[in-house]
Amino acid sequence: MAILQPEPASTPVTGGRLPPISLSTNCPSCGIALDPEELAEEVYVCECGHHFRMHADAWLALLPDPTSWQERWADVRPHDLLEWRLPKPYQETIDQAREEGLNEAVRTGTCTLGGRPIWLAVFDFRFVGGTLSIVAGERLARGMEQAASSRLPYLLVAASGGARMQEGVLALMQMAKVNAAVGRLHDAGVPFFSILTDPTFGGTSASLALLADVNIAEPGAAIGFTGARVIKQATYADLPAGFQSAEFQLEHGQVDMVVPRNELRPLLAHLLELYS
Ligand SMILES: [Zn+2]
Numbered sequence: 448m449a450i451l452q453p454e455p456a457s458t459p460v461t462g463g464r465l466p467p468i469s470l471s472t473n474c475p476s477c478g479i480a481l482d483p484e485e486l487a488e489e490v491y492v493c494e495c496g497h498h499f500r501m502h503a504d505a506w507l508a509l510l511p512d513p514t515s516w517q518e519r520w521a522d523v524r525p526h527d528l529l530e531w532r533l534p535k536p537y538q539e540t541i542d543q544a545r546e547e548g549l550n551e552a553v554r555t556g557t558c559t560l561g562g563r564p565i566w567l568a569v570f571d572f573r574f575v576g577g578t579l580s581i582v583a584g585e586r587l588a589r590g591m592e593q594a595a596s597s598r599l600p601y602l603l604v605a606a607s608g609g610a611r612m613q614e615g616v617l618a619l620m621q622m623a624k625v626n627a628a629v630g631r632l633h634d635a636g637v638p639f640f641s642i643l644t645d646p647t648f649g650g651t652s653a654s655l656a657l658l659a660d661v662n663i664a665e666p667g668a669a670i671g672f673t674g675a676r677v678i679k680q681a682t683y684a685d686l687p688a689g690f691q692s693a694e695f696q697l698e699h700g701q702v703d704m705v706v707p708r709n710e711l712r713p714l715l716a717h718l719l720e721l722y723s
Contacts, residue, residue: 458561458716460709461490462515463508468501490708498665498708500645503554503571506604510567510712511558518556520589525551525582529615537613540575549574552607553583555590560602561716563723566594569604570651578611579650584621587655591628595635600719603641605656609649622654629658638722640715643670643693643702657701661718663711664693664702 465487473480477495486492490509491499501509507516524541531537544550552575555568568590570577587603594601610618632639641659643652645668653672656662664670671691679686689695696702706714 458713460712461509462511462560462712463513465490465501465508466504468499468505470499492708496666496707498645498667500572500606502573503569503604506569507554507567509708510560510602510604510715512560512562515558516556516567517558518554520555520586521550523551523582523585525580527613528581528617529613531613531615540613544574547573551582551586552577552580552611553586555586557599560712561719563716563719564599565719566590566599566601567604568602570606572606572608572646575611575613576608577606577651578608578618579621579625579654580611580614580618581621583611584618584624587621587625588628591625591632591639595628595631595637598635598637600638600640600722601632602715603639603655603659604644605641605647605651606644607647607649607651607656609651609653619650622650625655626658629655638718640718642711643668645669648672648674660722661704662702663714664696664705666693666705666707668693670696670702 467483468491470481470483470486474493474495474497476497477493479493491501527538527541549571553568553570558565558567568587591601629639639659640661641656641663643656643662643664645665647656647668647670649672652670669691670693675686693702693705697705
């Protein structure tokens with residue numbers, strides 16, 4: 448793995464200052480009292496190593512070079528095509544999220560990282576649990592098609608509960624659609640890197656998130672298909688401890704590396720150079 452060691456201090460740990468995220472008052476792993484400003488400086492990683500979940504705005508401050516992010520297709524918006532009513536009307540969920548400044552579970556666009564132009568897609572868990580939807584699938588697939596035709600590397604940051612229940616089979620179809628788009632990246636010889644963050648589950652882990660050339664997980668991230676209770680009910684098996692952790696997935700060959708957040712950007716800059 449020596450070849451993957453980034454050159455020391457060649458790429459800053461963050462592209463910019465990270466915005467606030469809502470935090471508990473104490474770290475759930477070590478119990479220490481948290482200072483939000485101090486934690487932002489440490490890219491929301493506690494001194495014990497606990498990685499706090501970051502929303503899309505924080506990832507977009509962390510990864511791209513300053514002022515390089517250009518968002519695309521933010522005007523492609525979700526609609527309640529199935530008139531879904533449970534547990535509450537889907538349109539109400541969409542409207543409420545819109546009032547909070549969120550318009551979908553995936554944001555996509557172009558930026559530079561370490562000076563190299565890339566396509567970047569970031570899931571936002573705040574929007575209906577980062578679920579894969581018609582609009583999320585459309586934004587992901589369009590970005591991949593553009594990346595393939597312009598021969599620019601594609602970087603994904605996944606945080607998702609799976610396919611969006613409120614869009615039924617139309618959401619499930621997005622798995623096939625984005626996988627076909629991943630195929631176009633491969634056909635074009637364009638590198639695809641995926642960062643799996645806590646949590647990455649369901650239709651997202653079962654489609655594009657684990658199909659990259661390099662699948663990178665954050666320490667302690669929960670990664671799997673469905674919850675432990677459901678698997679136990681279906682298989683009657685005793686499940687190994689921590690079987691849905693990033694570390695377990697690394698040991699069993701599902702991800703290629705587990706990388707602390709403050710090493711991600713230098714590593715990605717190095718990978719971009721290696722694959723260019
Ligand atoms: Zn801690």
